[in-house]
Amino acid sequence: MKILIVLAHPEAKSFNYAMYQTAIKTLKEYGHEIKVTDLYYMNFNPVYDRSNFTTIKNSDFLKLQIEEMHAAEMDNSYAPETKTEQEKVEWCDLMIWQFPLWRFAPPAILKGWTDRIFTSGRFFKDGGYYESGTMKGKKAILSVTTGSPAETYTKDGFHGDMAGILRPINRGILACVGFSVLESETNYSVAHLTEVERNTVLEKWSIRLKNIFSEPTINVGKY
């Protein structure tokens, strides 16, 4: 199968980077075809403005959704780096996002990737949401790390439940454009893992990935 792995972490020695490398290695070993988007390495610009397009629909008043629809009509007149990323998303059978939870959401560099890539007219399309979304038939999974421990991310925990924190992404973006969403891979307090614990988690991730295509999808439908 074809797999896109998106990484948002600035440190090559980080646990996130190790999870990313483990995914690449494991999935290649199992014969999958891999493409990657290492956002910090690419120096990806997350600020969304007119530079995301090579055409202009209205030079007088920037309405991004209008420009997005226009770009879709104009043979996808997005900026080259945006087009490349959009094509990777459309190419894959499975998309993995590997990121640390910063301030209860993905790092800005990943948020900006979603701002620029998941455009109206190409991904979000009238009459084609959820079960009939443009990305129908593809799977997606968030692989998330935290600083705080697991018990703080439960319904009655200090921060509230992780499913609720991730739901705007899992439901609002991924499921809405048609992805079948898999249970998020969540690893907590990763900065405090010992070498042995770290290797155990990486091994668990590797084992999970072997059978990732036979996992059931989760319900992200209702709050």
Add this chain to the structure above:
Amino acid sequence: MKILIVLAHPEAKSFNYAMYQTAIKTLKEYGHEIKVTDLYYMNFNPVYDRSNFTTIKNSDFLKLQIEEMHAAEMDNSYAPETKTEQEKVEWCDLMIWQFPLWRFAPPAILKGWTDRIFTSGRFFKDGGYYESGTMKGKKAILSVTTGSPAETYTKDGFHGDMAGILRPINRGILACVGFSVLESETNYSVAHLTEVERNTVLEKWSIRLKNIFSEPTINVGKY
């Protein structure tokens, strides 16, 4: 009172910009002192990495939380633009974020502002969360616009309820560091407003702001 208004929109003709200007004008008229953070105008860099600090705790392995704690100990050795923004947040009695909901979350430029500004050791502090948080006594409000209509952002609506979408911010960041959170100002389908409707909404916002300090805070505690 002292009020900080943070804006994240690239278009000066936008409804968001009009809401921002209305807030400035109204609050000044009522004798408040205003500071602003217009993120696109400032060309704010939302990518969080080592450049957020002027000191280094560990040059070999970047762990951002460790660097944050270290910077707090080293007389706040954050990058100058970060320090300026942190001081604005600490200065204000009320903080308003004015932004469009893009891909079910704030624009990356605002997400990155939270990544870089709300650091551990200065805002998130052990033993000082929620009721005893560092920002205790201050109020905060999100003023959000959407493309989709209001009925899609209800519990049984197409996208799920807006309170759930905003909860990671209202609870995870604002309430967690001690802000008393006010009911979000939500305006839907703003691209489709007529001139008359637009003026009506702006007038409503202006009226709301007059009594903003007497509004009750909302419960963001539980999912």
